Amino acid sequence: xxxxxxxxxxxxxxxxxxxxxxxxxNKSVLLIxxxxxxxxxxxxxxxxxxLGLPDVKGDEMAKAFLKHVTDMGVEITEDKIxxxxxxxxxxxxxxxxxxxxASSVIVAAGMSAMKPFPGEMENLGRGVSYCATxxxxxxxxxxxxxxxxxxxxxxxxxxxxxxxxxxYYLPQYEYAGTLGGNIEVIKxxxxxxxxxxxxxxxxxxxxxxxxxxxxFILRQQIAPSQLVPGLTMDGNHxxxxxxxxxxxKGLFACGDITGTPYQYIKAAGEGNVAAxxxxxxxxxxx
Ligand SMILES: Cc1cc2nc3c(=O)[nH]c(=O)nc-3n(C[C@H](O)[C@H](O)[C@H](O)COP(=O)(O)OP(=O)(O)OC[C@H]3O[C@@H](n4cnc5c(N)ncnc54)[C@H](O)[C@@H]3O)c2cc1C
Numbered sequence: 344x345x346x347x348x349x350x351x352x353x354x355x356x357x358x359x360x361x362x363x364x365x366x367x368x369n370k371s372v373l374l375i376x377x378x379x380x381x382x383x384x385x386x387x388x389x390x391x392x393x394l395g396l397p398d399v400k401g402d403e404m405a406k407a408f409l410k411h412v413t414d415m416g417v418e419i420t421e422d423k424i425x426x427x428x429x430x431x432x433x434x435x436x437x438x439x440x441x442x443x444x445a446s447s448v449i450v451a452a453g454m455s456a457m458k459p460f461p462g463e464m465e466n467l468g469r470g471v472s473y474c475a476t477x478x479x480x481x482x483x484x485x486x487x488x489x490x491x492x493x494x495x496x497x498x499x500x501x502x503x504x505x506x507x508x509x510x511y512y513l514p515q516y517e518y519a520g521t522l523g524g525n526i527e528v529i530k531x532x533x534x535x536x537x538x539x540x541x542x543x544x545x546x547x548x549x550x551x552x553x554x555x556x557x558x559f560i561l562r563q564q565i566a567p568s569q570l571v572p573g574l575t576m577d578g579n580h581x582x583x584x585x586x587x588x589x590x591x592k593g594l595f596a597c598g599d600i601t602g603t604p605y606q607y608i609k610a611a612g613e614g615n616v617a618a619x620x621x622x623x624x625x626x627x628x629x
Contacts (some may be wrong), residue, residue: 348374349471349621350436350445352424352570355381356436356607358451359408360614361621363415368622374412378419379543380405381453393607404607423563424452425474427571427593429591432628439499447593447621447626450571450581451614453479455564462537463560467569469542471537475499475559482507485556488546490534492516496561500526500600502561511553513546529553557629567600575607587617593628 349365351358354376362374371376379385387401422438427448464470471476476499488511491499497520504510508524522528538545546553549591567581568574575582575590580602587595600604
């Protein structure tokens with residue numbers, strides 16, 4: 344498996360700037376996220392406070408960012424990282440589509456507005472999971488509930504249904520898909536909490552409960568402490584020092600994930616610092 348110098352998680356302003364700086368410093372870069380950058384960029388109306396881009400529409404700013412990194416030869420690997428493990432001299436990254444290795448990691452995954460459901464964290468690994476593709480093998484002949492947040496989750500449901508006896512698919516978006524067979528689509532159901540009773544996972548919804556062997560929550564973003572086990576947090580944010588270093592050697596964080604103010608220019612600036620710090624770390628480890 345190729346071992347990259349720096350793996351960067353997230354393609355918002357923080358991740359894109361980190362990738363650009365790492366590339367300028369001649370490092371091999373694995374940039375993981377969406378080829379469309381971040382919704383927080385592309386869906387913003389008009390931005391007035393980004394230096395050099397006055398009165399720019401969000402989608403125009405996303406295009407400008409993406410053109411810059413592409414012109415510099417940075418490629419985006421479309422994947423979602425589920426977990427990052429420090430292996431001592433390197434990091435192992437577990438993605439939806441593939442696994443990766445890198446000597447250092449920059450987490451630029453932004454902030455999610457969504458809080459975990461009551462009971463979610465307590466039951467993580469005890470019936471609650473974030474990756475249907477990763478855990479499908481455990482569901483041979485069993486039942487599962489999927490809480491889905493995007494049409495991109497539909498292929499995951501199909502994959503899981505090849506193994507599972509029954510999949511309950513609860514779209515939390517406007518569903519217009521064609522899932523069928525052993526997948527039962529249950530629309531307009533709002534989850535409230537998660538419980539575990541006698542080896543079954545229970546999803547409590549407004550007015551009802553649904554029971555299965557496991558529950559998959561396919562949010563776009565995973566809580567940082569789940570993404571990187573052992574990461575020290577400061578409230579909802581990843582704790583970093585001025586070099587964007589976290590408590591884990593070789594792992595840096597930047598952008599909204601490190602705290603307020605939530606601003607493009609702050610995210611990009613931190614991306615630059617994180618990349619330079621990762622470069623220094625690699626040099627000191629030679
Ligand atoms: C509607 C709106 C308007 C705004 N307007 C302004 C403004 O005018 N001026 C201003 O300065 N700021 C504005 N902001 C704030 C700004 O959007 C954020 O501060 C900025 O986008 C943060 O950048 P980031 O790179 O840290 O995170 P994000 O932009 O959130 O990017 C993080 C990326 O990482 C991806 N990701 C997350 N987890 C994973 C994973 N496990 N694997 C792979 N990828 C992952 C996400 O999908 C996302 O694409 C606005 C925000 C919103 C929502």
